[in-house]
Amino acid sequence: MKRLTVLIHQQHSFHQITLHQACNAQGVFDVRLCDDLRAIPERFEAGRAPDLLMLDQRMPARAGKALLERLGGTRRTPALLFVGQPDSACQDFAHLARQQGLWVVGELDWPLSANGLRMALQRLDGIARPLPLHSRPVAVEYAR
Numbered sequence: 001m002k003r004l005t006v007l008i009h010q011q012h013s014f015h016q017i018t019l020h021q022a023c024n025a026q027g028v029f030d031v032r033l034c035d036d037l038r039a040i041p042e043r044f045e046a047g048r049a050p051d052l053l054m055l056d057q058r059m060p061a062r063a064g065k066a067l068l069e070r071l072g073g074t075r076r077t078p079a080l081l082f083v084g085q086p087d088s089a090c091q092d093f094a095h096l097a098r099q100q101g102l103w104v105v106g107e108l109d110w111p112l113s114a115n116g117l118r119m120a121l122q123r124l125d126g127i128a129r130p131l132p133l134h135s136r137p138v139a140v141e142y143a144r
Contacts, residue, residue, distance in 0.1 A: 006031045006051065007054070008020060008031065008032070010056045015056070016033050019054055023117070025114065032050070037059060037063045037064070044074060044076070050078045051124060052124055053071075053078045055067075055093065056084055057084040057086045057107070058084050068102065072101065077102060079124050081107075081108065085110075106119070106120035
C-alpha cells in the first residue's frame with residue numbers, strides 16, 4: 001500500500017485530534033497538523049507536499065477562498081477532503097474547489113464516519129483498504 005502523507009487544518013483542536021486518530025486507525029500514520037491557513041502553501045514549498053489536505057468546511061471565508069486560489073496555482077496540488085457542514089451555500093468550499101479544478105476526494109460530516117474516511121482514502125490511493133477489525137461484519141453460528 002502506498003504510504004500517504006496527510007495535512008490537517010481544522011478550526012478546533014479537538015477536531016484535529018479526532019481526524020489524526022481516525023487516519024491512524026485507517027493505517028495512515030504520516031499525519032501533520034497545521035493551525036494557520038496561511039502557512040499551508042508554504043509547507044508545500046518547505047518539504048514534501050502532502051497527498052491529502054483535510055480542511056474544515058467552516059474555515060473563515062476570505063482565508064479559505066485565498067487558500068483555494070493559491071492551491072490552484074501550485075505545481076503539485078494535493079487531493080482535498082472537506083470535513084463539516086458549510087455555513088452557507090456561498091461558502092461551500094468543496095464546491096468552490098471543484099469549480100477551480102481541484103481534486104476533492106470527499107466531504108465528511110461530523111460525527112466522523114470511519115467508513116466514509118476509508119472510502120475517501122481508497123479513492124485517493126486507488127487501493128482497496130480493508131475494513132478495521134471492529135467494523136467487519138461477523139457471522140455468528142449458534143450451537144443447536
